[in-house]
Amino acid sequence: xxxELMQRGRALMDxxxxxxxxxxxxxxxxxxxxxxxxxTARTLPEDMEARHRLIDERLAASPVFQARALLGxxxxxxxxxxxxxxxxxxxxxxxxxxxxxxxxxxxITTHDFTPPRYWSETWFHRTRGGWDGSxxxxxxxxxxxxxxYVSKVFPGDIYGNRRxxxxxxxxxxxxxxxEIGTSSGHHTLAIADVFPAARISGIDPSIRMLEQAQRVxxxxxxxxxxxTGVGEDMPMFADGxxxxxxxxxxxxxxxxxxxxxxxxxxxxxxxxxxDMVMADVVRTRDLDRMAAWRMDWAAKxxxxxxxRATAGLDMEPMAREAGFVDxxxxxxxxxxxxxxxxxxxxx
Amino acid sequence: MSGGADKTPERRILPEARIDDLxxxxxxxxxxxxxLTDRQMVLEAVLAEEGIDTGRIDGYQPDEAMTxxxxxxxxxxxxxxxxxxxxx
Numbered sequence: 001x002x003x004e005l006m007q008r009g010r011a012l013m014d015x016x017x018x019x020x021x022x023x024x025x026x027x028x029x030x031x032x033x034x035x036x037x038x039x040t041a042r043t044l045p046e047d048m049e050a051r052h053r054l055i056d057e058r059l060a061a062s063p064v065f066q067a068r069a070l071l072g073x074x075x076x077x078x079x080x081x082x083x084x085x086x087x088x089x090x091x092x093x094x095x096x097x098x099x100x101x102x103x104x105x106x107x108i109t110t111h112d113f114t115p116p117r118y119w120s121e122t123w124f125h126r127t128r129g130g131w132d133g134s135x136x137x138x139x140x141x142x143x144x145x146x147x148x149y150v151s152k153v154f155p156g157d158i159y160g161n162r163r164x165x166x167x168x169x170x171x172x173x174x175x176x177x178x179e180i181g182t183s184s185g186h187h188t189l190a191i192a193d194v195f196p197a198a199r200i201s202g203i204d205p206s207i208r209m210l211e212q213a214q215r216v217x218x219x220x221x222x223x224x225x226x227x228t229g230v231g232e233d234m235p236m237f238a239d240g241x242x243x244x245x246x247x248x249x250x251x252x253x254x255x256x257x258x259x260x261x262x263x264x265x266x267x268x269x270x271x272x273x274x275d276m277v278m279a280d281v282v283r284t285r286d287l288d289r290m291a292a293w294r295m296d297w298a299a300k301x302x303x304x305x306x307x308r309a310t311a312g313l314d315m316e317p318m319a320r321e322a323g324f325v326d327x328x329x330x331x332x333x334x335x336x337x338x339x340x341x342x343x344x345x346x347x
Numbered sequence: 348m349s350g351g352a353d354k355t356p357e358r359r360i361l362p363e364a365r366i367d368d369l370x371x372x373x374x375x376x377x378x379x380x381x382x383l384t385d386r387q388m389v390l391e392a393v394l395a396e397e398g399i400d401t402g403r404i405d406g407y408q409p410d411e412a413m414t415x416x417x418x419x420x421x422x423x424x425x426x427x428x429x430x431x432x433x434x435x
Contacts, residue, residue: 004406004408006406007404007405007406007407008405010409011417014417014421016424017419018357018421018422018424020423022425022429026434057417063368063433063434064434066361066434067429067432067433067434068434069358069360070360070361070432073358073360076355086387089403096414120350121350121351121352121354122352122354123351123352123353123354126353126355128353129351130350130351184378250386252393265354300355301355301358302355303353303354303355305354305355317350
């Protein structure tokens with residue numbers, strides 16, 4: 001989506017990126033201070049809370065750690081607000097185009113559903129008001145927060161990673177694909193790129209995010225079938241309706257019980273012989289204790305209340321419990337996101 | 348705005364003993380803001396004297412070289428604040 005921010009909005013977003021990068025530099029220096037005290041991945045306690053307590057105690061007087069926390073807190077609270085402000089500066093000029101892009105081959109079907117508490121009661125990523133917090137929050141999150149902040153502060157190619165896991169699937173002839181947790185359409189776009197002949201459906205509880213996914217699709221002339229709802233309960237989709245079910249980076253936003261329900265529903269809506277591939281944050285067990293603390297600390301203060309419980313999950317037995325076979329969980333880039341879980345519904 | 352809330356716990360990062368450092372950081376920022384404000388007012392006056400519409404500033408899109416210069420200048424500003432917080 002082509003647009004230009006005004007000077008103030010651009011400068012606000014650039015500032016958030018610089019502050020976040022400075023926080024990362026300070027994080028490394030804080031860890032160097034710990035190493036000088038002989039606190040390393042090898043000496044940290046196994047229990048995560050004990051790890052937090054030890055590090056908080058030993059770095060309590062460290063100006064570097066304090067500054068790291070201040071900068072992190074600033075970004076966590078302010079990045080979304082900076083994006084809102086940047087949007088308001090261009091609102092008058094861009095809204096007609098955003099409304100025009102609602103019309104096209106991609107449809108949104110709204111359903112009556114009870115939003116789960118984990119979603120309705122939590123402002124993920126400390127996004128003020130939650131995903132549906134403002135009228136154009138889908139554009140603000142998908143185009144401003146995601147492309148002008150997240151993609152610049154997270155390591156690696158966060159868009160390329162989506163294509164990577166899809167290209168590793170055993171087939172290239174999927175005709176009907178369901179994405180659970182469509183949000184503003186970043187993974188959906190990867191699906192459309194990798195499987196251009198497939199009919200793509202998506203489900204997400206946020207209507208504001210789906211509206212942005214719809215714009216993204218319509219701009220490219222794509223015909224996605226989008227629905228409001230949650231992956232744990234998808235009565236709008238018949239048994240055996242899809243030959244691939246996928247999701248990207250949604251599991252850490254929900255409790256483990258919801259993840260189990262999603263595996264069960266994914267299994268139900270898959271055709272016999274269909275594939276399931278989902279990706280989420282790297283597993284805690286695949287990180288050393290310092291790296292795991294670093295990610296847990298960032299999640300704790302970054303509006304990720306379900307991170308610790310879900311990043312610690314072994315999803316292989318959960319997928320098998322739902323009925324999947326040939327299940328394997330793996331991390332294509334060791335020590336980094338994403339963790340990928342694959343399974344197949346028996347033919 | 349929909350329901351829900353930011354569930355992240357409140358925290359106090361800086362102890363009271365560091366309030367002077369915080370004051371120093373604010374003054375460092377104030378100084379930088381003033382230097383930039385002064386420069387911007389001078390710049391817009393010079394541009395106007397040369398007959399250039401300063402409204403173009405709002406819509407200006409920096410190229411790669413300008414982006415690098417802006418990145419470096421922004422880092423200098425941040426470093427000044429971090430220095431006041433003794434994290435330089």
